[in-house]
Amino acid sequence: MTEISESMLEMGAKARAAAQILATATPEAKTRALQSAADALLEAQDAILAANASDMEAGREKGLSGAMLDRLMLDAARLQGVAQALREVASQPDPVGAVISEWDRPTGLHIQRVRTPLGVVGVIYESRPNVTADAGALCLKAGNAVILRGGSESFHSSRAIHAALVAGLNAAGLPEDAIQLVQTTDRAAVSDMLRMVAHIDVIVPRGGKGLVGLVQREARVPVFAHLEGICHIYVDASADAEKARRVVVNAKTRRTGICGSAECLLIHRDIVDGLGAQIIADLVAKGVELRAGEGLQHLPGVVPAAPEDFGKEYLDMIIAAAVVEDVEGAMAHIRRYGSQHTDAVIAEDAGVAQRFFAGLDSAILMHNASTQFADGGEFGLGAEIGIATGKMHARGPVGAEQLTSFKYLVRGDGTIRA
Amino acid sequence: MTEISESMLEMGAKARAAAQILATATPEAKTRALQSAADALLEAQDAILAANASDMEAGREKGLSGAMLDRLMLDAARLQGVAQALREVASQPDPVGAVISEWDRPTGLHIQRVRTPLGVVGVIYESRPNVTADAGALCLKAGNAVILRGGSESFHSSRAIHAALVAGLNAAGLPEDAIQLVQTTDRAAVSDMLRMVAHIDVIVPRGGKGLVGLVQREARVPVFAHLEGICHIYVDASADAEKARRVVVNAKTRRTGICGSAECLLIHRDIVDGLGAQIIADLVAKGVELRAGEGLQHLPGVVPAAPEDFGKEYLDMIIAAAVVEDVEGAMAHIRRYGSQHTDAVIAEDAGVAQRFFAGLDSAILMHNASTQFADGGEFGLGAEIGIATGKMHARGPVGAEQLTSFKYLVRGDGTIRA
Secondary structure, eight states: OOHHHHHHHHHHHHHHHHHHHHTTOOHHHHHHHHHHHHHHHHHTHHHHHHHHHHHHHHHHHHTOOHHHHHHHOOOHHHHHHHHHHHHHHHHSOOOTTOEEEEEEOTTSOEEEEEEEEOOEEEEEEOSOTHHHHHHHHHHHHTTOEEEEEOOGGGHHHHHHHHHHHHHHHHHTTOOGGGEEEOOOOOTHHHHHHHHOTTTOSEEEEESOHHHHHHHHHHOSSOBOOOSOOOEEEEEOTTOOHHHHHHHHHHHHHSOSSSTTSEEEEEEEGGGIIIIIHHHHHHHHHTTOEEEEOTTSTTSTTOEEOOGGGTTOOOOSSEEEEEEESSHHHHHHHHHHHOOSSEEEEEOSOHHHHHHHHHHOOOSEEEEEEOGGGOSHHHHTOOSOSEEEOSSSSOOEEEOTGGGEEEEEEEEEEEEOOO | OOSOOHHHHHHHHHHHHHHHHHTTOOHHHHHHHHHHHHHHHHHTHHHHHHHHHHHHHHHHHHTOOHHHHHHHOOOHHHHHHHHHHHHHHHHSOOOTTOEEEEEEOTTSOEEEEEEEEOOEEEEEEOSOTHHHHHHHHHHHHTTOEEEEEOOGGGHHHHHHHHHHHHHHHHHTTOOGGGEEEOOOOOTHHHHHHHHOTTTOSEEEEESOHHHHHHHHHHOSSOBOOOSOOOEEEEEOTTOOHHHHHHHHHHHHHSOSSSTTSEEEEEEEGGGIIIIIHHHHHHHHHTTOEEEEOTTSTTSTTOEEOOGGGTTOOOOSSEEEEEEESSHHHHHHHHHHHOOSSEEEEEOSOHHHHHHHHHHOOOSEEEEEEOGGGOSHHHHTOOSOSEEEOSSSSOOEEEOTGGGEEEEEEEEEEEEOOO
16 A cells, blocks of 8 residues: 555545544534634735745646646635635534434324434645635535645645634634645555545535546545536527527526536527527527538627537637527436536426426436526525536535435334334 | 447447437327337237246256246236336326426526436346346336346346337337347447447346346446445334334344345343333344344344444345444444445434434335335335445435436527627
């Protein structure tokens, strides 16, 4: 066994022990830990910004892109945001111990299904240092211990933020090992985490397709993730023109870099030269590159789509577009090219919306609403650790509640089975 | 691609295609399929019993134990029971499409969380031919396609029962591939199933520790299972004597071969020579071999426990017993030796019961009730495909509802994100 493996197993054992204590921690203690961590974060502002400055310098030397440097960068305002996020998680209801359902049995038994922590969560992320705080806080809220493995680019920033989280745990009398940060940038630590089935109950990767794909391929531990957000928006012949134009433009252009951004527009064949042309003109006017499939290439401002433009996550001011026969055709296209993340239908015909909702199995389906709403905050779940497209356990925005499991509590009065 | 055999991949692809159709099958069609399968089963009674007779003969030649032959054996009464179980699943509420929760957002969005099928379930079982019908029915009820892999001992019986299920599917116009039976007794088919992550969403092993352990070790596909039911029952100093005596005897002796049977009795040190001695005398009088730890070996009729008697699943008229300091001591013992299946506390002190419920993380915790209630039917869940001790997705008795996932349906009115 390598040295790293040994230290990762040690971390795993510490996490398990901390999880045992966290499982019965009071809501008040967890809230206090998060509030104190927010305080500690702001008190340590100078140290955190200095640590971030050294990460930024190293990043520039390594030639990181502007977008990556922007993700890495912290300033006083962003740090305020990180602290505020901690306070928001602190103020959310505590999921642990909540009674999900309860009922009586003819035998006289009273059965409750109550939420329990999952156990130990492993979070593997890239350059955003705020994930250290967000993920640490959400896992703690759900009563889970967490092992955080940040990217090498944000190593010093993450360490400084982690110190504030540990200060919060100390202030609340909770075990320091509840939130551990991997103290090496060696990739071997990631491989170890993916295989530590006895020590980690679920892995949450936060980052680009390269990271998520690696985790999904190699993990023996269950994974909550989405590989890509290839979100489709289908405009039916029954669509209201004004709603359709507003929603499609928002779905593509509000923010192009998020997973809920629309990547493909599907247009009912009967409205290609009417509402379809109008929507495409709107997008082109907004500066969107429109990669048009057959039957749309005569429209002004478009470029012809290549076959590989369908099923592609652009995360940019680009959208693919295709003509479909009807809602069945749209669903066939989405089944073939989608990623089961978020797909939308724009239609006034309730039957069309109903078929779309019943016939597709995306984590999120929208009717007459923008795909950009695919977000835990917008769903009212509070903070989220990510969006999952798998079907096991967690799906859609993963908040504190989805980071829990449950157990049955059964009360009798000397009750025996016949 | 791994070394998965071509025929298993073909089965997997057919299951995926069937699952796609099942996902939108009406509750009526599924009910009709199950009722028709029950009819077909009884109509085919002669053929099924003949198939079973040939399995029984082969089993005797192979020298199967009496217990194994009993599990394998079908007669007219048992076949009636299998048909009745199909009708009961048919009459259960359909979980698919049920709204789990719904709420409105300030943005005007209305969000629903609705149940969807999981997809494709793989069931790997041993000699009981009725599992073919039970597991097939439950998976169908939840809108899942299923690949059944029965033990070689029940090969002909399972094939005959499977034919009745297929007749039911045909009668309801549902795809035959919704319920497929592996047509080979080659163990390689099991290894294939455990690795078919693209084709199977969850594996449910039904059988002894050998089978379940193999599946848990080797599966790349998620698994719903329990390896062992090492159920503990703790009698507190505050226990009501009459309730305690009744419940302990029931927990151990009602049926010893089921996973909810108690395997270890823990006695508060203050009542060893009072209620403790009485309970032990009751068990001994019932013919239970009592393997007593330190502090109990002076009691009449007991034999001394060896260290390996703790944490052992006897599935027989044997129970281990130990003295503990108090409820904390009992919980420490259970954490060390239990299997997170079902554990019970007998106490009148509500605080003791509360600590037991909060401090342990078994799938099922009982207060003043027999561990033998660990059963989907007793929980009111209808039929169960097994009991799971893992913490991901399903836990405790796994009925049709736990064989589902969910998706979010979001309705707006031209709603865009700010």
